[in-house]
Amino acid sequence: MSHRLLLRQAPALRVDARLLSPATLQVLSADEVRRLKLPSGRDRIEVGEWFDVRPGDGDALHMAGDLSRFDAVGAGLADGVMEVHGPVGDAAGLGMSGGRLTIHGGARDLAGCAMRGGWLEVHGDIADLAASALPGDLDGMSGGTLVVRGRAGARLADRMRRGTVVLHGDAGDFAASRMVAGTLAIGGGCGAHAGWGMRRGSVVFAGAAPAVASTFADVASDADVFWQLLARDLARFGPPFSELKHRRVTRFAGDLAVQGKGELLVTR
Amino acid sequence: MRDIERTNGVEIDDTFAEAFTMKATRLVITARDIAWARHAAVSATGLATSVIACGCEAGIERELGEDETPDGRPGVAILLFAMSGKELVKQIERRVGQCVMTCPTTAVFAGLPQGAGEDVALGRNLRFFGDGWQISKVLQETRYWRVPVMDGEFVAQESTPVVKGVGGGNLLLLADDTDAALAGATAAVSAMRRGQGAIMPFPGGVVRSGSKVGSKYPGLIASTNDAFCPSLACLVPRSELGQGVRCVLEIVIDGLAEADVAKAMRAGIAAIVERGAQAGVRRISAGNYGGKLGPFHFHLRALAAPATAP
Numbered sequence: 213m214s215h216r217l218l219l220r221q222a223p224a225l226r227v228d229a230r231l232l233s234p235a236t237l238q239v240l241s242a243d244e245v246r247r248l249k250l251p252s253g254r255d256r257i258e259v260g261e262w263f264d265v266r267p268g269d270g271d272a273l274h275m276a277g278d279l280s281r282f283d284a285v286g287a288g289l290a291d292g293v294m295e296v297h298g299p300v301g302d303a304a305g306l307g308m309s310g311g312r313l314t315i316h317g318g319a320r321d322l323a324g325c326a327m328r329g330g331w332l333e334v335h336g337d338i339a340d341l342a343a344s345a346l347p348g349d350l351d352g353m354s355g356g357t358l359v360v361r362g363r364a365g366a367r368l369a370d371r372m373r374r375g376t377v378v379l380h381g382d383a384g385d386f387a388a389s390r391m392v393a394g395t396l397a398i399g400g401g402c403g404a405h406a407g408w409g410m411r412r413g414s415v416v417f418a419g420a421a422p423a424v425a426s427t428f429a430d431v432a433s434d435a436d437v438f439w440q441l442l443a444r445d446l447a448r449f450g451p452p453f454s455e456l457k458h459r460r461v462t463r464f465a466g467d468l469a470v471q472g473k474g475e476l477l478v479t480r
Numbered sequence: 481m482r483d484i485e486r487t488n489g490v491e492i493d494d495t496f497a498e499a500f501t502m503k504a505t506r507l508v509i510t511a512r513d514i515a516w517a518r519h520a521a522v523s524a525t526g527l528a529t530s531v532i533a534c535g536c537e538a539g540i541e542r543e544l545g546e547d548e549t550p551d552g553r554p555g556v557a558i559l560l561f562a563m564s565g566k567e568l569v570k571q572i573e574r575r576v577g578q579c580v581m582t583c584p585t586t587a588v589f590a591g592l593p594q595g596a597g598e599d600v601a602l603g604r605n606l607r608f609f610g611d612g613w614q615i616s617k618v619l620q621e622t623r624y625w626r627v628p629v630m631d632g633e634f635v636a637q638e639s640t641p642v643v644k645g646v647g648g649g650n651l652l653l654l655a656d657d658t659d660a661a662l663a664g665a666t667a668a669v670s671a672m673r674r675g676q677g678a679i680m681p682f683p684g685g686v687v688r689s690g691s692k693v694g695s696k697y698p699g700l701i702a703s704t705n706d707a708f709c710p711s712l713a714c715l716v717p718r719s720e721l722g723q724g725v726r727c728v729l730e731i732v733i734d735g736l737a738e739a740d741v742a743k744a745m746r747a748g749i750a751a752i753v754e755r756g757a758q759a760g761v762r763r764i765s766a767g768n769y770g771g772k773l774g775p776f777h778f779h780l781r782a783l784a785a786p787a788t789a790p
Contacts (some may be wrong), residue, residue, distance in 0.1 A: 214774065322692065433631075433633070435626070440552050444551075473613075
């Protein structure tokens, strides 16, 4: 059975919410969900302390309220659908490998961090280090799709290895820093040092052109076929990406300070 | 005594074409304009008339509009057939590497849907031509390779699905003379090419040196189809030709599925029948091995009957 978790009151301390997944909750009754204990500070506190648990409609797990003190919402999601109405804390969708998590609100740091698959969509803004690596890990996001309708903070897609990140708003500094591979598409403006230390991968600038670092080289030849494949793939994310296939693109190869097989694709 | 059935004066033999299972794939070649896509497709399907000595049978299936290709450029769909998956892999790599990658502005993609069959290398090995400068991109579970070449980059999808196809469908057109046979064969091939999923791999879709299995010479696996050679009609005891037949031409058909071959054969027979016996093709027959070798039997009279199924 599916459930709707409506936040009654915000917790005093931060809560690790990774246990609240569709797969875990669908085999539990409403009472069992209420008695489920989540780590909060040094304690483990029952869900019923904060949430009204109501029957859901459909298979999705719904959560609603100001969840900004709930971290790791949807972390480890492998299957199923989660719909969150309200802002969430850090590490939303951490290590997702499948399923679909939609957040109708903002998310703090590390959203989509170490993501391996699935679809994470954030309708608000996200803070720093989205789609990046866990501290100590060499690789960031390695699969799946992260869509952000708002703005992103610094170090978006840091160490990203595979998958697609689509940002409709502005990106902060060091977007795609140390990128290993994958695709980052930015619909708005971009802060300083885009692609710093990137080895491979593609960064598409559908909005304002970024300041391209001197360690990127303007590529003289056409890459029309690849651009058409990429632009047609990005079109599914709607404006401003839907019309990319009609635009010309300038390609900068880099970062030449490292492997130099990455590319900044600046549209015009 | 042969059972005779005539439609519009054209005699349809009570026989069948016997066809075999082959390994097949479809490739989509695109280019800056259709002329260069054609150049690549013609070249890639060259010397691919018969598996007897070419390694594979290949041909142009049809031309594709800009809205039908992955990169929005004009393209050509080609089909390749081989007797084994291993041989097909070799032929794909050789032909795409030498005839498509070399052709200006082209790109190559799998033409069958993902998961249609076992994936084999398309750009997976050709990428090494990039000498370390090649890069790849995965878009919605599909990997593409980008190989730097002198006009920019050559883009190739990593793999293409291989499916079980059907090879060896055939029609034998028995005519009054060479002109009538050529005109009939041309009309039939033209009608057959309007469909999808099948190719006629011989020059112009037509073969004049139809073969039988084996030879009096031990080293040969195939030799002339003496039963249908007009010059031997009065010499060989098993000649299939009656009085007045001075030229026989064959159309060989390979298809992605049994239905594709049947559809093409049906179109070919209909084109000949529509022209009528007065156009010079007086009889349609087909080659088989007694039904013991190939699992697919295309009965001419069934195909000549008005179609009741798509």
